[in-house]
Amino acid sequence: xxxxxxxxxxxxxxxxxxxxxxxxxxxxxxxxxxxxxxxxxxxxxxxxxxxxxxxxxxxxxxxxxxxxxxxxxxxxxxxxxxxxxxxxxxxxxxxxxxxxxxxxxxxxxxxxxxxxxxxxxxxxxxxxxxxxxxxxxxxxxxxxxxxxxxxxxxxxxxxxxxxxxxxxxxxxxxxxxxxxxxxxxxxxxxxxxxxxxxxxxxxxxxxxxxxxxxxxxxxxxxxxxxxxxxxxxxxxxxxxxxxxxxxxxxxxxxxxxxxxxxxxxxxxxxxxxxxxxxxxxxxxxxxxxxxxxxxxxxxxxxxxxxxxxxxxxxxxxxxxxxxxxxxxxxxxxxxxxxxxxxxxxxxxxxxxxxxxxxxxxxxxxxxxxxxxxxxxxxxxxxxxxxxxxxxxxxxxxxxxxxxxxxxxxxxxxxxxxxxxxxxxxxxxxxxxxxxxxxxxxxxxxxxxxxxxxxxxxxxxxxxxxxxxxxxxxxxxxxxxxxxxxxxxxxxxxxxxxxxxxxxxxxxxxxxxxxxxxxxxxxxxxxxxxxxxxxxxxxxxxxxxxxxxxxxxxxxxxxxxxxxxxxxxxxxxxxxxxxxxxxxxxxxxxxxxxxxxxxxxxxxxxxxxxxxxxxxxxxxxxxxxxx
Numbered sequence: 001x002x003x004x005x006x007x008x009x010x011x012x013x014x015x016x017x018x019x020x021x022x023x024x025x026x027x028x029x030x031x032x033x034x035x036x037x038x039x040x041x042x043x044x045x046x047x048x049x050x051x052x053x054x055x056x057x058x059x060x061x062x063x064x065x066x067x068x069x070x071x072x073x074x075x076x077x078x079x080x081x082x083x084x085x086x087x088x089x090x091x092x093x094x095x096x097x098x099x100x101x102x103x104x105x106x107x108x109x110x111x112x113x114x115x116x117x118x119x120x121x122x123x124x125x126x127x128x129x130x131x132x133x134x135x136x137x138x139x140x141x142x143x144x145x146x147x148x149x150x151x152x153x154x155x156x157x158x159x160x161x162x163x164x165x166x167x168x169x170x171x172x173x174x175x176x177x178x179x180x181x182x183x184x185x186x187x188x189x190x191x192x193x194x195x196x197x198x199x200x201x202x203x204x205x206x207x208x209x210x211x212x213x214x215x216x217x218x219x220x221x222x223x224x225x226x227x228x229x230x231x232x233x234x235x236x237x238x239x240x241x242x243x244x245x246x247x248x249x250x251x252x253x254x255x256x257x258x259x260x261x262x263x264x265x266x267x268x269x270x271x272x273x274x275x276x277x278x279x280x281x282x283x284x285x286x287x288x289x290x291x292x293x294x295x296x297x298x299x300x301x302x303x304x305x306x307x308x309x310x311x312x313x314x315x316x317x318x319x320x321x322x323x324x325x326x327x328x329x330x331x332x333x334x335x336x337x338x339x340x341x342x343x344x345x346x347x348x349x350x351x352x353x354x355x356x357x358x359x360x361x362x363x364x365x366x367x368x369x370x371x372x373x374x375x376x377x378x379x380x381x382x383x384x385x386x387x388x389x390x391x392x393x394x395x396x397x398x399x400x401x402x403x404x405x406x407x408x409x410x411x412x413x414x415x416x417x418x419x420x421x422x423x424x425x426x427x428x429x430x431x432x433x434x435x436x437x438x439x440x441x442x443x444x445x446x447x448x449x450x451x452x453x454x455x456x457x458x459x460x461x462x463x464x465x466x467x468x469x470x471x472x473x474x475x476x477x478x479x480x481x482x483x484x485x486x487x488x489x490x491x492x493x494x495x496x497x498x499x500x501x502x503x504x505x506x507x508x509x510x511x512x513x514x515x516x517x518x519x520x521x522x523x524x525x526x527x528x529x530x531x532x533x534x535x536x537x538x539x540x541x542x543x544x545x546x547x548x549x550x551x552x553x554x555x556x557x558x559x560x561x562x563x564x565x566x567x568x569x570x571x572x573x574x575x576x577x578x579x580x581x582x583x584x585x586x587x588x589x590x591x592x593x594x595x596x597x598x599x600x601x602x603x604x605x606x607x608x609x610x611x612x613x614x615x616x617x618x619x620x621x622x623x624x625x626x
Contacts, residue, residue: 007312021052061128064476072474077464080123080132080473083113090126097124098302105584106453106601107486110135114487121465121473127304130479135488137531139465139473143457143481145531145539147465151481154458156305163317164297165386166379180380181544187360188544193429193551198240202555203426205235209556210563212252217617222570224253224612229396229556230389234287236552237388242331242381243359255573255614281327289323294386296320298604325378328385332377335361360384390606391451392549396556397613398449399442401599402512404567404615409514413441414561423562423620432554440514442553446535447495448512451606453486455537485534486607494532495525564617571598573614 004012025048032038072079085092093113100109110133114120121134134140143151152173165171169180192198209232216223238244296317300307364377403410416437421427432438458480465473475481488494495509495516516522526533536543543549571579580600600610 003315005313006308006315010306010308018053021056022049025049025052068474068476071462071476075464075474076471077474078471080121080475081117081119082123082125083117085125089128090124093124094126097126101302103581105580105597106603106607107484107490110484110487130476131482132473132475132479133482133484134465135484135491137488137494137529138468140483140485140488140534141531141538142463142465143483144534144537144541147463148539148541150459150461150463151457152460154460154478154480156458156480157456159305160300160307161297163321164293165383166375168379168383170383170386180383183364183380184360184384185544187363188548190547193547198548198551199426199428199555201236201239202552203559205232205239206556206559208232208235210559213617216252221255222573222614222616224573225400225615226393226397226609226613227252229393229400230287232556233393233396233552234385234389237385241360241384241388243335243361244331253612255570256575256611280330281323285323286327289320289327290385292320293317293324294390294604324382328378328381329374331361332374332381335365335377336374338362338365386605387543387545388548391543391545392552394449394451394606394608395442395445395549395553397609398607399445399553399557400567400615401569401609401613402445402448403441404569405598406512407566409441409512410561410567413437413557414565417558417561421558421562427555427558429551432551432558435554435558436518437514438554438557439550440517441557442550443517444512444514447489447533448510449601449607450485450489450535452535452537453603453607454482454484456480456482489533489535491532494529496521560617563620565620566618568616568618569598570614570616573612574599575611578611 026045029040029045029048033040068079083090083093096112097109100112113122113124113133114135120136121132121139124131124133134143153171154173158171158173161171167176167180169177169184172180186192209228212231213223213228299310300317303310361377361381364380403413416435420434421431425431459475459477462477463475465475467473490509492509497508517526531538536546536549578600580597584596599613602608602610
């Protein structure tokens with residue numbers, strides 16, 4: 001039997017609820033005529049039936065609004081300022097926000113609404129639902145840490161992300177979240193993160209990346225470093241997490257002027273379903289399907305539970321997820337079969353553990369002896385692959401972007417590498433520990449370009465957020481609370497304009513300046529207020545893979561700068577439609593959280609460069625430019 005199209009299924013579930021007020025109105029009028037013998041004209045009856053839904057809805061909205069004010073007053077609190085909108089349901093706000101999201105620099109919508117309200121915490125109240133957006137450190141601290149139990153993902157986010165992430169650690173609450181967190185925590189222990197096997201994997205994957213880079217440069221073309229970074233991080237994640245040692249056999253993209261762009265990363269429209277459903281899924285099939293699934297899911301997030309209306313006749317996630325699940329399920333199946341073999345040859349078990357370091361998948365299989373549920377394993381692996389590929393690839397991509405745009409920083413970093421490690425040595429965990437400027441470069445990149453720039457929680461009960469001055473904010477139950485790490489980490493009042501420093505000019509919050517994580521500014525701004533810097537989240541959900549990401553990114557940058565002495569941007573390799581418009585120069589001045597970028601920075605779950613970061617690199621020790 002064919003599945004019901006998403007739009008039809010949505011209408012089947014929604015229409016009965018919408019018809020309820022009309023049905024109640026009709027039944028009440030019928031009872032009045034039958035038992036009270038009241039004469040109700042037909043025109044009045046059908047007018048009442050027609051208006052019952054808008055009247056009921058308006059009354060509900062007004063009552064909830066009154067109740068929220070009443071509850072806030074009882075607690076001596078105030079409601080968050082509401083963004084003014086002349087149209088019901090915040091339709092102007094929705095339209096304006098969507099336009100800014102598509103056509104303006106990242107963060108422009110929040111910066112614009114912040115300027116309109118004059119406050120860092122405000123309620124857009126779109127579609128008659130509380131959406132309280134904030135980039136105040138004390139409010140993020142409440143959401144992520146001090147009031148953690150009162151803020152969860154909620155059923156709406158769970159529903160939207162379930163096709164991609166299942167019930168994994170990034171898409172679960174309560175006991176299920178604790179279960180997944182407990183399963184994965186041991187794998188990120190310090191002794192594992194510093195293991196030789198991890199760095200051996202980094203070496204293997206870097207060698208593959210270096211080979212791809214060199215081949216393309218020898219052809220006389222720049223390379224999309226974002227693609228290189230994603231291949232490196234995915235290769236590391238699959239080998240370290242799953243024990244899967246495969247190679248992406250597809251070729252790197254060419255600049256659009258060599259071979260017209262294969263499609264925009266923003267939509268993934270270039271993806272084609274090529275799997276026959278029987279043969280093992282290859283890496284070259286998995287990666288584009290994986291990317292496509294992320295873009296479709298991100299698109300759905302914009303429309304919340306109403307997304308089926310945008311995919312009325314076809315579920316656009318079904319085919320790519322079939323490929324993704326085929327790839328992951330094949331690896332999980334191998335792990336489960338291996339476990340059965342180990343059980344049947346118990347005498348060899350100790351020897352196996354001594355010879356090989358256990359992967360995360362093997363650890364999960366061992367920990368779930370009583371469950372042995374492939375779906376649970378697949379969900380957790382999917383969550384780890386998303387985190388292992390995208391977040392560190394984002395960090396590497398924007399680190400290279402900043403180094404290419406700031407040659408003096410690149411030179412200083414390369415000097416530190418050559419002085420402490422040398423031009424040829426493969427770096428170890430102990431080598432990287434002492435690289436202060438390298439860590440500062442990564443931290444500053446994470447400040448300006450946090451991999452997850454925006455996030456969202458939901459209040460599961462009424463809460464009160466603290467305030468610097470005046471009344472605290474009362475947040476009603478079931479309010480969505482989007483948080484903007486991106487704009488917070490660029491705020492001038494939090495990161496400063498430091499005239500007192502004896503530099504050639506004051507260093508501003510929007511400047512890329514790694515020294516802010518080394519000099520006195522570290523103790524002036526960050527140490528007293530650590531919640532102004534949250535690239536890895538905070539509280540109980542803080543990223544377990546934080547040190548893994550630092551190790552992986554540090555290793556890659558060290559090896560890259562051992563091989564290459566300079567990096568330059570090649571903006572002409574970007575398709576014309578994906579280059580930052582000239583009019584953004586004025587927009588940047590108005591939107592307080594943005595810089596004048598040379599690439600179009602966008603985000604779905606994580607931040608990325610629209611249609612890639614195209615660069616050329618000069619080989620070290622020679623004057624030859626590849």
